Amino acid sequence: MIRKITIIGGGLAGAEAAYQAAKSGVAVDLHEMRPQVMTEAHRSGFLAEMVCSNSLGSEEITSASGLLKHELRLLDSFILRQAEKSRVPAGSSLSVDRMRLAEDVSAGLASLPGVRVIRGEVRDIPAGDSPLLIASGPLTSPVFAAALTGLTLRKNLFFFDATCPLLRAESVDFSKLFAASRYEKGGADFWNIPLDKEQYEMFAGEVVRGETAEIQEFEKRIFFDACLPLEEIARSGPHSLAFGPLKPVGLVDPRSGQRPYAVVQLRQDDLKKDFYQLVGFQTRLKHGEQKRIFRTLPGLENAEFERFGRMHRNTYVNAPLILNRFSQSRKDKRVYFAGQISGVEGYVESVASGLLCGLFAARDALGLERPELPEATAIGSLLAYISQADWRDFRPSKFTFGLLPDGGIACRDKKKKKEMKAGRACEALEQWARKAAI
Ligand SMILES: Cc1cc2nc3c(=O)[nH]c(=O)nc-3n(C[C@H](O)[C@H](O)[C@H](O)COP(=O)(O)OP(=O)(O)OC[C@H]3O[C@@H](n4cnc5c(N)ncnc54)[C@H](O)[C@@H]3O)c2cc1C
Secondary structure (H helix, E strand, O other): OOOEEEEEOOOHHHHHHHHHHHHOOOEEEEEEOOOOOOOOOOOOOOOOOOOOOOEEEEOOOOOHHHHHHHHHHHOOOHHHHHHHHOEEOOOOEEEEOHHHHHHHHHHHHHOOOOEEEEEOOOOOOOOOOOOEEEOOOOOOOHHHHHHHHHHHOOOOEEEEEEEOOEEEHHHOOHHHOEEEOHHHOOOOOEEEEEEOHHHHHHHHHHHHHOOEOOOOHHHHOOEOHHHOOHHHHHHOOOOHHHHOOOOOOOOOEOOOOEOOOEEEEEEEOOOOOOEEEEOOOOOOEOHHHHHHHHOOOOOOOOOOEEEOOEEEEEEEOOHHHHEOOOOEEOOOOOEEEOHHHHOEOOHHHHHHHHHHHHHHHHHHHHOOOOOOOOOOOHHHHHHHHHHHOOHHHOOOEOOOHHHOOOOOOOOOOHHHHHHHHHHHHHHHHHHHHHHOOO
8 A cells, every 4th residue: 555645845835744644654755946946935945934924813713814723723733833932922913933933844844754855846747656745835946837737737827926025123213113013912012103194195105106116918917815015005095005004903102192194014023033024015116116115114214124025926726627625636636736836825724735635645645535624614615615716717715704604603793703603613623633533
């Protein structure tokens, strides 16, 4: 009997999958091209490197990301366990020191018996009979992406995503900012730049007029809904930024005792507090323009940029056409797609997809049955969604409560309804895990 699986890509999904498969008693060959071949976003050769924000989202169970993480913990997620060790303060969210997390995951996997990390770019689909898990991510190397088109029935789709700028802490004048979390959830974990109406309008105007990097024809096709560039939001209306990334809700400036007209938030990026991210400032503005415009904000007059915001590509397959509910290729049952390339969107969703695919592929290798995940669970509803969505208009998806069926839960109070759905999801997942002996 075959007792081995091959994983291509040691990112968030591939690393989680490798751990789950090894824990199930299956040998794992994990292929990672870095550091020999780098992507345009990764900075190291470590596995499971988070490439942009350091946040894994809210911990509250009535938030989509909170419920998903809760389920992942129920299933013993390796990445989430490691994330606890590199946690940095961020209110009610789980934010981490990204490099520390990547280092810990790499060391943890290297010490697992049965896991072999093989460095180098995979350029073709490996032959063989054992289960193959493709987790090469949104920045899949172009050569491998071309090889994948043989499997995916139609060409991969490409679209663009945006990354937010990173500031060097020593260059920020914190005396002009105030520290607080929205609605005082958590400690004073964010630094806030308060803006009055005039300052806001000036800033928003500069963002609208700012020069952006040229967009190629193929980049125009699809925009990334959950991560719109700052200037696109600003262009959609004079108040859009104040209702979007610059919204002041839940924040009072202690010096004036008032809620500012708008607020720019800075979030700690590393444990040493050397870097801060401009929250929600993903952008296609040219680097010089970012420097000029963002330096007009109070406290950022002399800001130094560790990294500028930028655009990036995103590779994913048309999941409803090619995947079944196990995230397995309909055409070649040996093959699973995990992580962002499978059509899920986001760090936590990628970990979740990797966790399930690792378990499923391991069970295939062991000749065991794979019980279908209940749709009442966050993870189950996400996998069901990507395999059943409209293929003509398919976009990668985050988990939202809207994906969970109402089935018997009728409640007008939105928060209460979420609580009920979350409770039902956890129960269903526990039952599933017991039945599957996971
Ligand atoms: C620039 C950028 C910023 C993002 N920012 C956020 C964010 O802030 N928050 C969020 O929730 N999500 C974000 N995402 C989306 C997504 O959550 C992350 O990309 C996440 O890392 C996806 O996990 P993954 O395991 O699917 O891919 P990855 O983590 O990218 O892992 C894929 C791995 O495969 C390797 N690989 C690629 N091709 C080959 C090959 N041919 N052979 C061998 N190895 C290969 C890569 O080097 C990489 O290590 C961002 C995506 C991008 C591209």
